[in-house]
Amino acid sequence: MTATAKKPRRKPPLGIITRPGSSLRNKTGPWGILRPVFDWEKCTGCNTCETICPEGCVRHLEKKQYEADYEYCKGCGMCAAACPFGAIAMREEHR
Amino acid sequence: MAATAFTYEGTRGFLPGHRACAGCGQAAAVRIVMEVAGPNVIAANATGCLEVFSTPHPESAWGVPWIHSLFENHPAVASGIEAALKVQGKIGDVRVLCFGGDGATLDIGFGALSGMFERGHDVAYFCMDNEAYMNTGVQRSGSTPFAAATTTSPAGRRSFGEDRPKKDLPAIAAAHGIPYVATASMSYFADLRRKTKKALETRGAKYVQVHVPCPPGWGYDEKNSVEIGKLAVDCGMYPLVEWENGEVVRVRKIKPIPVEDYLKPQRRFRHLFRGEAGKAQIAKIQELADANIKKYGLAE
Amino acid sequence: MRKMIEGSRAVAEAVGLCRPGVISAYPITPQTHIVEELSQMVADGETDAEYVRVESEHSAASVCLGAVAAGTRAYSATTSQGMMLMAEVLYNIAGMRLPMVITGVNRALSAPLSIWNDQQDTMAIRDSGWIQLYAENNQEVLDMHIQAYKIAEDDRVLLPVMVCMDGFVLTHTYETVDVPTQEQVDAFLPPYDPLYKLDPADPYTLGAFAGPEMYQEVRYQIQQDALGAKEVVKEVARDFQAAFGRWYGDVLDTYRCEDAETIYVAMGSVIGTMKDWCDARREEGGKAGVLKLRCFRPFPQDELRAALARAKRVVVLEKAITVGGHGILAAEVRAALYGQRETPPVHGAVAGLGGRDITFETLDEVRHRAEAGEADFFAGLRRAVVEAM
Numbered sequence: 001m002t003a004t005a006k007k008p009r010r011k012p013p014l015g016i017i018t019r020p021g022s023s024l025r026n027k028t029g030p031w032g033i034l035r036p037v038f039d040w041e042k043c044t045g046c047n048t049c050e051t052i053c054p055e056g057c058v059r060h061l062e063k064k065q066y067e068a069d070y071e072y073c074k075g076c077g078m079c080a081a082a083c084p085f086g087a088i089a090m091r092e093e094h095r
Numbered sequence: 096m097a098a099t100a101f102t103y104e105g106t107r108g109f110l111p112g113h114r115a116c117a118g119c120g121q122a123a124a125v126r127i128v129m130e131v132a133g134p135n136v137i138a139a140n141a142t143g144c145l146e147v148f149s150t151p152h153p154e155s156a157w158g159v160p161w162i163h164s165l166f167e168n169h170p171a172v173a174s175g176i177e178a179a180l181k182v183q184g185k186i187g188d189v190r191v192l193c194f195g196g197d198g199a200t201l202d203i204g205f206g207a208l209s210g211m212f213e214r215g216h217d218v219a220y221f222c223m224d225n226e227a228y229m230n231t232g233v234q235r236s237g238s239t240p241f242a243a244a245t246t247t248s249p250a251g252r253r254s255f256g257e258d259r260p261k262k263d264l265p266a267i268a269a270a271h272g273i274p275y276v277a278t279a280s281m282s283y284f285a286d287l288r289r290k291t292k293k294a295l296e297t298r299g300a301k302y303v304q305v306h307v308p309c310p311p312g313w314g315y316d317e318k319n320s321v322e323i324g325k326l327a328v329d330c331g332m333y334p335l336v337e338w339e340n341g342e343v344v345r346v347r348k349i350k351p352i353p354v355e356d357y358l359k360p361q362r363r364f365r366h367l368f369r370g371e372a373g374k375a376q377i378a379k380i381q382e383l384a385d386a387n388i389k390k391y392g393l394a395e
Numbered sequence: 396m397r398k399m400i401e402g403s404r405a406v407a408e409a410v411g412l413c414r415p416g417v418i419s420a421y422p423i424t425p426q427t428h429i430v431e432e433l434s435q436m437v438a439d440g441e442t443d444a445e446y447v448r449v450e451s452e453h454s455a456a457s458v459c460l461g462a463v464a465a466g467t468r469a470y471s472a473t474t475s476q477g478m479m480l481m482a483e484v485l486y487n488i489a490g491m492r493l494p495m496v497i498t499g500v501n502r503a504l505s506a507p508l509s510i511w512n513d514q515q516d517t518m519a520i521r522d523s524g525w526i527q528l529y530a531e532n533n534q535e536v537l538d539m540h541i542q543a544y545k546i547a548e549d550d551r552v553l554l555p556v557m558v559c560m561d562g563f564v565l566t567h568t569y570e571t572v573d574v575p576t577q578e579q580v581d582a583f584l585p586p587y588d589p590l591y592k593l594d595p596a597d598p599y600t601l602g603a604f605a606g607p608e609m610y611q612e613v614r615y616q617i618q619q620d621a622l623g624a625k626e627v628v629k630e631v632a633r634d635f636q637a638a639f640g641r642w643y644g645d646v647l648d649t650y651r652c653e654d655a656e657t658i659y660v661a662m663g664s665v666i667g668t669m670k671d672w673c674d675a676r677r678e679e680g681g682k683a684g685v686l687k688l689r690c691f692r693p694f695p696q697d698e699l700r701a702a703l704a705r706a707k708r709v710v711v712l713e714k715a716i717t718v719g720g721h722g723i724l725a726a727e728v729r730a731a732l733y734g735q736r737e738t739p740p741v742h743g744a745v746a747g748l749g750g751r752d753i754t755f756e757t758l759d760e761v762r763h764r765a766e767a768g769e770a771d772f773f774a775g776l777r778r779a780v781v782e783a784m
Contacts, residue, residue: 015152018150018152018153018154018155019153019155020155020157020158020159021103021104021105021110021155021156021157021158022153022154022155023110023111023112023113023149023154023155023156024103024104024110024111024112025112025154026112026113026114026154027112028111028112028113028114031117032117048284048321051123051127051284052123052127052281052282052284052320052321053123053126054115054117054118054119054120054121054122054123054126055111055113055122056103056107056109056110056111056126057101057111059101069101069111071101072111072112074117074118075117076117076118076119076317076318076320077118077316077317077318078118078123078317078318078319078320078321080318081318081319081320081321081322082321082322090318
């Protein structure tokens with residue numbers, strides 16, 4: 001909003017603007033039943049998994065230490081299937 | 096569980112919590128494009144999968160300024176944004192992106208797209224090509240490949256699916272003489288990154304058509320999106336080509352595999368594998384792939 | 396400064412004075428002179444705007460949408476088929492609460508194809524959420540554009556405004572007009588200060604979809620703001636008079652209605668003819684009056700009731716029709732008067748379609764048929780043609 005308003009402006013009309021990143025409140029983790037498990041021994045750090053995750057919930061802590069954010073992971077298995085080194089396995093999750 | 100919490104807010108243009116299908120090739124591709132694009136962009140988006148799964152009010156997965164208007168006017172909206180940025184003196188700093196699916200790009204938005212190219216607006220257009228109107232339930236578009244089954248070009252007793260070849264929009268875009276046109280694939284993401292970067296660094300109108308596999312629409316197990324996308328490129332059905340100012344300047348070489356390897360794993364082509372009539376269509380598809388390979392010199 | 400210029404030129408000069416940043420243009424008769432004049436003004440550096448030569452009217456409106464969303468004042472003009480083609484964008488612009496001004500040059504709708512004046516085109520957009528103002532003459536057209544931006548960009552409104560002017564009748568006729576100075580307009584109309592815009596420094600998402608749990612409330616609020624815009628229309632008209640010394644009425648204006656027995660209601664340039672005819676009636680001893688409706692959307696129900704309070708008969712004359720129904724304006728006037736203890740008869744005359752002139756003869760016919768008790772009718776039909784059908 002303008003920083004130089006002299007009088008207070010109205011609130012934006014309902015439904016017209018949506019806050020950036022407000023999708024983060026929608027935890028898509030419960031969507032799936034499979035979860036990726038990362039084998040750091042086999043990992044070469046090619047970064048394929050982090051790149052192609054449709055959610056963007058795979059990250060690395062150190063060069064070959066990858067993990068997934070299970071709050072958003074839908075369990076699609078793309079990371080495991082795309083990993084050239086078989087370093088990711090999909091395990092059924094029991095909550 | 097993660098040892099330390101993931102942080103997303105303020106770090107990227109496309110955030111988690113969106114409602115794309117598990118295994119969505121388009122979501123992956125958009126993430127890749129937005130990572131390259133950075134925060135200093137404004138995006139105009141057509142109605143479609145991407146728009147719907149990313150912005151159900153009051154949720155938005157976009158971290159950058161973003162606007163959705165209608166199904167077929169996003170190139171014109173982007174043109175208006177670009178004109179406004181010119182007036183504001185910001186056009187050098189802020190980049191304008193435009194996203195549309197294949198339906199929005201090849202069909203209903205075709206006129207507006209051509210107008211934007213012809214006027215040479217400084218806009219980078221990304222077509223997310225999943226080869227049908229996926230958001231409304233897998234109906235056929237001008238981008239649907241020959242013999243693919245969709246809900247409006249189904250296989251049946253009198254039909255083998257889509258009876259027209261794919262509209263060659265990259266060639267049409269190149270024919271406008273715009274500075275940069277490219278085809279890309281979600282599965283070859285380093286190539287996609289390079290082309291995205293190139294598009295954003297080029298001034299003028301740019302068109303990048305990204306092949307994005309769709310598990311429910313094409314009918315394959317969602318984990319295999321990357322593999323399916325690679326097969327499409329490697330059999331010659333989705334050539335990865337770059338044009339500059341209307342001329343082909345670079346292609347990605349392939350070791351061609353038979354089209355069957357690509358068609359067989361997908362439900363939308365399954366009907367071709369029953370009986371002799373199907374074999375004839377597969378042969379036609381192979382001819383199309385061979386024609387691409389020859390035209391662009393794809394074979395290593 | 397007083398000049399004798401074409402109506403289209405008056406529009407262009409008014410728009411130029413409002414300092415739009417982005418102008419989009421797709422040509423269609425009889426709007427063409429407006430966009431041509433603006434084009435020359437930009438080419439000569441008189442107007443500092445990005446001029447986008449779009450490939451269709453749908454894109455003309457969309458370019459304006461994008462520009463305003465990005466925080467820059469925008470303008471376009473269209474008519475008839477172009478209005479229809481951009482119709483979905485117009486609904487979208489109003490729904491997204493983006494203020495802008497479009498000149499709606501009034502022209503008939505195909506089929507059959509006609510390039511001549513009537514008001515069917517802007518009438519077809521009346522549900523869209525746009526504020527619609529109708530001008531009587533070229534001076535009013537000029538002034539109305541300046542008022543329009545001020546109304547649209549007001550925080551209480553945030554709705555786009557359509558300035559409706561009769562095609563050929565106003566666009567292509569030369570009248571003497573007083574063109575304000577840039578200083579005068581700048582003092583009246585400050586630069587566009589968006590409430591929200593597309594800006595990487597403060598990003599927003601515009602145009603998210605709304606589920607059934609909130610769509611109705613969004614539309615409710617638009618309706619409330621559109622109805623409330625009536626007061627802003629009146630306020631801006633008063634402020635304009637104070638700044639520029641000219642007055643056209645605010646939502647409506649009346650001519651010789653104080654003691655009128657029959658009041659004739661209409662919109663646009665025909666009002667000029669009707670005022671002259673009214674004077675002739677008065678000479679004959681008839682107690683006629685003319686009500687010029689200036690603001691059609693929002694529809695000024697209370698003001699209309701007050702203005703028609705003492706009329707014994709109301710005759711609505713309009714250059715539009717809702718096929719299968721009656722006159723559009725007639726229906727709205729009837730609805731506005733409904734529920735009062737005493738309601739005069741309201742007659743609806745459709746005339747002037749497709750550029751058919753409305754003359755004193757036409758108005759005489761309208762008066763006679765209303766006095767004979769006809770409720771809804773076409774006036775000015777060519778008898779021989781109708782009989783040969």
